[in-house]
Amino acid sequence: xxxxxxxxxxxxxxxxxxxxxxxxxxxxxxxxxxxxxxxxxxxxxxxxxxxxxxxxxxxxxxxxxxxxxxxxxxxxxxxxxxxxxxxxxxxxxxxxxxxxxxxxxxxxxxxxxxxxxxxxxxxxxxxxxxxxxxxxxxxxxxxxxxxxxxxxxxxxxxxxxxxxxxxxxxxxxxxxxxxxxxxxxxxxxxxxxxxxxxxxxxxxxxxxxxxxxxxxxxxxxxxxxxxxxxxxxxxxxxxxxxxxxxxxxxxxxxxxxxxxxxxxxxxxxxxxxxxxxxxxxxxxxxxxxxxxxxxxxxxxxxxxxxxxxxxxxxxxxxxxxxxxxxxxxxxxxxxxxxxxxxxxxxxxxxxxxxxxxxxxxxxxxxxxxxxxxxxxxxxxxxxxxxxxxxxxxxxxxxxxxxxxxxxxxxxxxxxxxxxxxxxxxxxxxxxxxxxxxxxxxxxxxxxxxxxxxxxxxxxxxxxxxxxxxxxxxxxxxxxxxxxxxxxxxxxxxxxxxxxxxxxxx
Numbered sequence: 001x002x003x004x005x006x007x008x009x010x011x012x013x014x015x016x017x018x019x020x021x022x023x024x025x026x027x028x029x030x031x032x033x034x035x036x037x038x039x040x041x042x043x044x045x046x047x048x049x050x051x052x053x054x055x056x057x058x059x060x061x062x063x064x065x066x067x068x069x070x071x072x073x074x075x076x077x078x079x080x081x082x083x084x085x086x087x088x089x090x091x092x093x094x095x096x097x098x099x100x101x102x103x104x105x106x107x108x109x110x111x112x113x114x115x116x117x118x119x120x121x122x123x124x125x126x127x128x129x130x131x132x133x134x135x136x137x138x139x140x141x142x143x144x145x146x147x148x149x150x151x152x153x154x155x156x157x158x159x160x161x162x163x164x165x166x167x168x169x170x171x172x173x174x175x176x177x178x179x180x181x182x183x184x185x186x187x188x189x190x191x192x193x194x195x196x197x198x199x200x201x202x203x204x205x206x207x208x209x210x211x212x213x214x215x216x217x218x219x220x221x222x223x224x225x226x227x228x229x230x231x232x233x234x235x236x237x238x239x240x241x242x243x244x245x246x247x248x249x250x251x252x253x254x255x256x257x258x259x260x261x262x263x264x265x266x267x268x269x270x271x272x273x274x275x276x277x278x279x280x281x282x283x284x285x286x287x288x289x290x291x292x293x294x295x296x297x298x299x300x301x302x303x304x305x306x307x308x309x310x311x312x313x314x315x316x317x318x319x320x321x322x323x324x325x326x327x328x329x330x331x332x333x334x335x336x337x338x339x340x341x342x343x344x345x346x347x348x349x350x351x352x353x354x355x356x357x358x359x360x361x362x363x364x365x366x367x368x369x370x371x372x373x374x375x376x377x378x379x380x381x382x383x384x385x386x387x388x389x390x391x392x393x394x395x396x397x398x399x400x401x402x403x404x405x406x407x408x409x410x411x412x413x414x415x416x417x418x419x420x421x422x423x424x425x426x427x428x429x430x431x432x433x434x435x436x437x438x439x440x441x442x443x444x445x446x447x448x449x450x451x452x453x454x455x456x457x458x459x460x461x462x463x464x465x466x467x468x469x470x471x472x473x474x475x476x477x478x479x480x481x482x483x484x485x486x487x488x489x490x491x492x493x494x495x496x497x498x499x500x501x502x503x504x505x
Contacts, residue, residue: 002106012024021089029071037049041061051074094202096200104176107180114325115209118210120368125212128308130145132335133339135335148166149189150164168200207241208244210321211253220399238257240266246270293308310345313381314378347364348477359461359468360386367402367406369402372474388414391472396483419447426486453476458501
């Protein structure tokens with residue numbers, strides 16, 4: 001593992017060669033080694049190159065960093081009050097990616113990198129892979145697989161509940177570095193459209209990059225202004241992958257991915273999977289049950305039966321993606337089967353019942369058009385004689401198009417919608433719910449606005465006593481944080497709310 005350190009002059013030359021330096025003054029520090037890079041003033045140590053970034057950045061953060069041991073800074077503006085060497089850039093996103101890649105000596109080359117992108121199914125596929133690769137690693141006497149997902153993060157050193165699907169470049173490379181230092185062989189990560197658009201993964205080449213699907217999401221002034229921008233961002237991964245694994249069922253998206261992959265210097269191989277279209281790996285003979293799903297999958301090399309412990313017919317596609325990736329990775333078939341069978345995703349399709357069995361509560365992370373429509377469709381097929389009610393909300397500021405989209409879906413398919421908090425950030429919870437309610441009502445749907453999420457879940461479950469009902473509780477799963485203002489506040493998870501409400505019936 002390469003631990004070489006570079007002088008600040010080396011970073012200046014790197015950024016200059018990229019054409020993004022607009023001003024600089026290294027003073028007498030040009031030959032000083034950079035021992036640490038960070039944008040967090042609480043993470044500063046001696047010899048730190050400090051990065052000034054973010055819309056909420058304040059000059060006092062830089063002053064604090066310099067006082068704690070930072071000796072130079074990089075920014076998109078000069079801070080006259082800061083008496084320190086500086087490099088001013090006109091593209092901070094690209095600068096962070098370049099700096100991270102150099103500081104960590106392209107550490108991604110030293111581990112099997114698997115990247116997943118798509119509108120829905122990334123987390124489930126990531127955990128299918130983790131269970132499979134953990135079985136394989138255990139058999140080989142190797143450490144647990146690293147994972148960077150929207151649910152949890154584990155890199156061999158740190159394990160915590162995630163707040164971002166894909167972290168900023170500096171943090172991402174640090175996680176990869178931790179995994180390599182821990183002798184971990186595989187790292188599975190979700191790659192968000194925001195990460196691709198804003199260059200958090202720039203410079204990394206994945207051993208396998210998988211494309212699950214594409215649907216409208218994350219359309220807002222601060223994310224993707226148009227669907228075309230969203231789709232174009234997703235396609236970037238095809239140019240950063242040695243092998244592209246592509247969902248053939250998504251005809252338009254798969255064709256675009258394959259075209260992009262073929263034009264890439266990185267891509268050496270393309271593998272397709274699907275249930276409805278001819279593909280390299282196909283699923284058939286699908287048998288859903290209350291405790292999971294059995295199905296068969298075949299390729300030119302195998303024809304086998306698999307079993308997953310998660311319900312929801314859409315999870316077969318996620319499992320098929322995992323099988324395709326493991327086929328590329330030459331993972332033994334017994335490990336693929338055992339991993340899929342035991343795989344569980346915290347907060348994903350978790351099913352709970354009351355004592356009578358008349359009330360079923362499904363906790364799931366569904367939060368956009370594709371995942372919500374798939375959840376309703378699967379629930380209607382698996383519980384044909386039950387009413388369906390739903391507890392959901394929409395986040396503040398970002399993905400604002402979801403308010404209309406999810407409101408219309410709930411209004412069309414749910415017998416009752418309970419509108420509540422979901423990471424409102426700097427917006428008012430009640431006002432977000434009122435926006436959603438307009439679209440629920442436009443579809444003839446019934447709704448109730450309950451700002452407190454715990455109260456909303458409790459009310460939905462109590463109301464379900466009247467008739468045989470499936471209550472869907474979406475978006476937050478087992479998360480224990482709500483974003484209120486600029487802070488993440490500790491809260492009780494949806495799963496715990498559900499358990500308490502069922503106990504008190």
